[in-house]
Structure formats: structure tokens, C-alpha cells
Amino acid sequence: MVADVFHSVAAKYDVMNDLMSFGIHRLWKRQTIACSGVRQGHKVLDLAGGTGDLTAKFSELVGESGQVILGDINDSMLRVGRDKLRDLGRVGNIEYVQMNAEALPFPDNSLDVITIAFGLRNVTDKDKALRSMYRVLKPGGRLLVLEFSKTDNEALSKLYDFYSFNILPTMGKLVANDSESYRYLAESIRMHPDQETLKSMMEEAGFEQASYQNLTGGIVALHRGFKF
């Protein structure tokens, strides 16, 4: 089901992201990069990296001595990301790997930073995925989870619900000719654990100093955890 959704939306993914979030997703991703602490020579995994927005920035930050791996379970998304980044001239320090977040194909203690932006809610066994991420991170490494979350502002919540269940599928129908995928998006957001639950899940997986910051009133939250 999830795979079909992303096969369907891959081609229009960037356009729809800009339309749906009014471009704010770029600011959310900027904040993720600012909190990543990525430096020259780092090895970074952009998990569920989709069309490679974060990968593009990370590839500049890690330089020639570093490496960025754009990982996604969906080959259509990966292909769109690879084409986009190659068109931008980002070659040399980026690898594209089709992978399952629940069983990451990397040795233990091998990555400096892992980011997963708007991807964790689509993972079937989130606890297993978090444990897998913890395993492959180096001591001192960090995980950043950027994901839709719960807003505690009642007025904003009502507005957001109306937007998600009425306007979003219509936009999906008009732009990507696919309203079902965007209905799934709204539903999957509601099913995703709230800020505190996800923080506890990260702690249970072994992450230390787990914390989160709400962005845009809690519509999105950025969780961060370290492996020491």
C-alpha cells in the first residue's frame, strides 16, 4: 500500500511538497540541517531521503572526504532523487541505496549522522527501525527525525484537520491526479506517535539525550537523539 503511494507520487513529489506546505518544508529541513552538526569528512545517511533535499545540502557540508548515502525503500523515489541530484551536479560523494529502515545494510558503528525526514511514519515496525539506526551509528553520532506531529493549539488543530482531509486530497487530485495518496498522507499523520511517545521510543531504542523541538506550532517536530 505505502509502496504504491510513493510510486504514484514520486514524479510530482517536490511540487506537491511546496504546494502542500506553502514552501515551509524547506525551513523545516533547514532546521534539521542546522541541528545535524554535520562536518567535513562525516558519513551521513539520509534515510527515506526521497528526492534528496537533505542529501544535496549534506553533500556540500561533508565535502570530498565525506560521504552521503541517500536511502529509500522505494525505487521510484530513489530514481527521482538520483536524477535530480545528478542534474544539480551533485556527484562524487553521494551513494544511492535501496534499503529497509528496519534492517539497515551497514556495519555497526559506521555512520556519523542519520536523518529521516517525513519517513518514519511510513515504517511498519518503528521500534525495530530505531534500533537498527542506533546500531549503525558511531558512538557520538546522532539521529534526527523530522516528522509530522501533534499540535496542542486547538484552533490550529481544527484548521489543520480541515486542510488535511479536505484541501489536501483535492490538491493531490488536481496536481498529481491522485487524491487517495494524499488522503493516506493525512491519515498516516494522525496515526503517527506524538512528540512524547516518539521521544520515549527513541530512548527505549538506546538513544541518549533525546529531545524534540516543535516547528510551526507542533504540526512538525524535530526529534534528536545521540549514541554515546
Added chain:
Amino acid sequence: MWITLLTAVAESALEQLLNKEPALAVQLAATQHKTLAVTLTDLELCCALHYVGEQQGKARCFVYGNYQDQADCHITTTLSTLQELSDPSQLTRLIREEKLDLEGDLQLAQSYSKAFAGLDIDWAEHLSTHLGDAPAQLLVAQCKQAKQRGASHLSILKRTVTQLCQDELNVAVHPLEVRQFKTHTRQLAQQLAALEQRINALSEL
């Protein structure tokens, strides 16, 4: 989110500047892949600048807001002191005067300061591609004149305000005098009240 938006705008402007002024990019070559963080204590804000260098023929940099990580050089100061940093030679004086706290690579701060202080943007050259040579030259000359006039007016205004303040200070009553006047008034009021009581007592007789 506003800080993130502002840093995005700053980053975009800085990248444009780096690409239009190759001399700046050359001067910043030594700072490549190094992070300079600045904490402004009065604004409770920590921003960081990370110059990446040339990528696909374009100079790239990152400007972070609310920076929380280790930087190669970390300056802690106030907004007003930051303006003095445009002169690299002032750096050690400001540290000695404890107006500025610097952790990490001093040379990195000096490199950034020197690169931006020595920046001389040829606006006419850049504008000429959009407006043509003559209008661009004219516009820049007019702007320079306006800037000079503005600076001159500002200087006159500063002098006038300073003079006014000094004049006012000369005729203004000193706080000690005000306190003395208050004490006298209070004493007079007490004497008046006593006198009133005596008059009342006498009139009752």
C-alpha cells in the same frame, strides 16, 4: 521559525555576494569547511557561518540560526561590540577589555573580519548588466551623494542633540536639589498642619 527564515535570506544574500565578488571567496579560502559561531548575549541568539567553498563553480555557504554545536571559533559578545569587529585589529583589544569572549581559532575570526572589512563592492559594475553602463553609473553616483548627504545630516543632528542635551544639563535641577526641595516642602507642610491645629484650638476657646 523566523530565525530560520532570516538565516535563509542571509545565506542567499551572502552566496550572491560571494559569487559576484570573487575576491571575497578567495579571501575566505582559508576558512573553508570551518564554522564561526557568534552568540549575541543581548539577543540570546547564536548564529553560525560555515563557508563550504566552491561547488559546481559556485561559492556556497551555510548560515545557521540557533546553532547548538561545537564551532571552530565561537565568539560571545553583544550586538554593539559586534559592529566594532569590522576592524580586525580591534579583536585583541575587545578581548582584553572583556567585551568579547573568544573560544577556538582566533585566526578564523580574523580571516572573516579581514575579508568583510576589505570588501569593496563595485555596484555600478553589477548593476550595469541590468541597467546599462551610464544609468548604472549615474544611479550609483546619486546613491553615494545621498549617502554622503545623509551622513552629513546625521552628524549635524548628532551635534545638535548633544548640544541640546548639554544645555539642558546646565539648567536642569540636580537630583540632590530636588530631594532637598522635597524635604523642605514636607517640613513646611508639617509646620502648616501644626499651625492649623493651633488655630483650630484657639478658635474653639
